[in-house]
Amino acid sequence: MTEFAPNELIVIRGRGRVSALGLQPAPADAHVSPFTTHATGLPVAALPPAAEATLAELRRTQAAYRQLDRTVLLGLLAARQATAAAGWQRSEGVSGEQEHDPLLTLSPSHHFTTSPLAVSIGSSRGATGRTEEFHAGFLADGVVPAGASPLTTLGNVASWVAYDAGSAGGAALSHSSTCSSAFQALGNATAWLRAGMAERFLAGGTEAPLTDFTLAQMRAIGIYSPFAAEDFPCRPGAGKPSTFVLGEGAAVFALEKVSRQQLAAEAASAPVFVLESVGFGFEAIGSKTGLSAEGQHFQQAIRQALAQARLTPAAVDAVVLHSPGTPAGDAAERAALRAVFGRSLPPLLSNKWLVGHTLGASAALSLDFALHILETQQWPAAPFATDIASAAPKPIRRILVNAAGFGGNAASALVSALEM
Missing domain, CATH: 3.40.47.10 (Thiolase/Chalcone synthase)
Structure with missing residues (x-):
């Protein structure tokens, strides 16, 4: 590493x-x-x-x-x-x-x-x-x-x-x-x-x-x-x-x-956004459109992102999900999060109910959404029954963002707001 x-x-x-x-x-x-x-x-x-x-x-x-x-x-x-x-x-x-x-x-x-x-x-x-x-x-x-x-x-x-x-x-x-x-x-x-x-x-x-x-x-x-x-x-x-x-x-x-x-010398008046790490995962399975029920590729990506940033799961305040709205994909990602975070699962967030699944742009738009949350501490509540959080129990300073695609690959990024 x-x-x-x-x-x-x-x-x-x-x-x-x-x-x-x-x-x-x-x-x-x-x-x-x-x-x-x-x-x-x-x-x-x-x-x-x-x-x-x-x-x-x-x-x-x-x-x-x-x-x-x-x-x-x-x-x-x-x-x-x-x-x-x-x-x-x-x-x-x-x-x-x-x-x-x-x-x-x-x-x-x-x-x-x-x-x-x-x-x-x-x-x-x-x-x-x-x-x-x-x-x-x-x-x-x-x-x-x-x-x-x-x-x-x-x-x-x-x-x-x-x-x-x-x-x-x-x-x-x-x-x-x-x-x-x-x-x-x-x-x-x-x-x-x-x-x-x-x-x-x-x-x-x-x-x-x-x-x-x-x-x-x-x-x-x-x-x-x-x-x-x-x-x-x-x-x-x-x-x-x-x-x-x-x-x-x-x-x-x-x-x-x-x-x-250098950042301290700049004396920025607004929070500075830091891309702390990007981790990757892969699971070799026969179906190129499928994934394991445990979301092994998600687990690998999340753990690698945390290890690169020298952080524990407790340091993450929220997760912007990949969660495309497919029952199997949504369930596998949540299973992976439970495997990493245990019972202390942070608030789960998503912007796909607003922008759809944009394929190769989806991870970037999810990251932009995460930065908006870090900046404003606000996000809209989904108008349907879901496990996506409408509020957080504490201020959000660091967010994990997930992405996955056909072929068994996954990636996770950690972004935080650095108060100067």
Whole structure:
């Protein structure tokens, strides 16, 4: 096990997100379902009109962006929020219009004030929409455009985020490990930062899977929710029936390695968010869509995250669950938590009843939700019977965030608020 220097911290300087909740981490009104009905008739967690308009405007900012997959554009939008929040870009040479709306008008011509920026982005499926479009065209007329290959490789997700961020001299890494992809990206970024291979990272996850073919795949597995869009169809922790609902979105984080002395010198007025560790687990089972009843992969990931951070389970104040709303998956994760925490199970939380299951972006959006809770000490109560907590017995200062995916993999991250 790698030993981390206790004086060195991985700090989250800024974050951005886009989901069915728009550009906000929590709903304006938790009594109104953010889900809508797809053309297929299935409920989905799609972008609301205002966020859709922002994404459309982003697509128009550069001619090259008009050909990008929706997954890439979601990642660009979240990354722009993260870099703006981190204060990583200079305003020299930016017009008044650009200063007014930096999310839409920042271009790769802006310059960073510090070291080269590295990028690590996770996505389960990558350029889903463009891949299906190119394939449909090929079946129709046997022709494939020259741009089909570069626009559909997984690597184009991180490389376009890096290009848009103005990165020069930093790595651009794309990761795919089904629904834990974003934590694979964050774990990799953390390792690079701790090893001194990079000084700043944009890391997170993005996914735009709301296509007819992808929805049909999820339905074929037999896990899709039978509830209507207006009835909060994704219900983690509610038991049977299965209430999996597909969503789209992205969340990206601006990460730096800093010393405690440096943080003290900065004299920050707000809490500093620290990504303490990212642990991983794997269970080799025959079914690539199944998992053990004991959630062995979850247990491994949680214990590794705790060991890396040199913490005991008692140090965790809350858990943001992976909990996709499938009875078997929900039960296995809770069994794993009981195996680790025993009777002292912390409050269980979830945002999937608000944003759906966003596949490769889900871990990143869960982490963003955890940071919102650390920041505000508030979260909306689910409007259905569930074991998700509506309140906590004490202030929440450290949160464990879980993620898991097909193939038996799992990941867990620990994040805390450091009071300065």
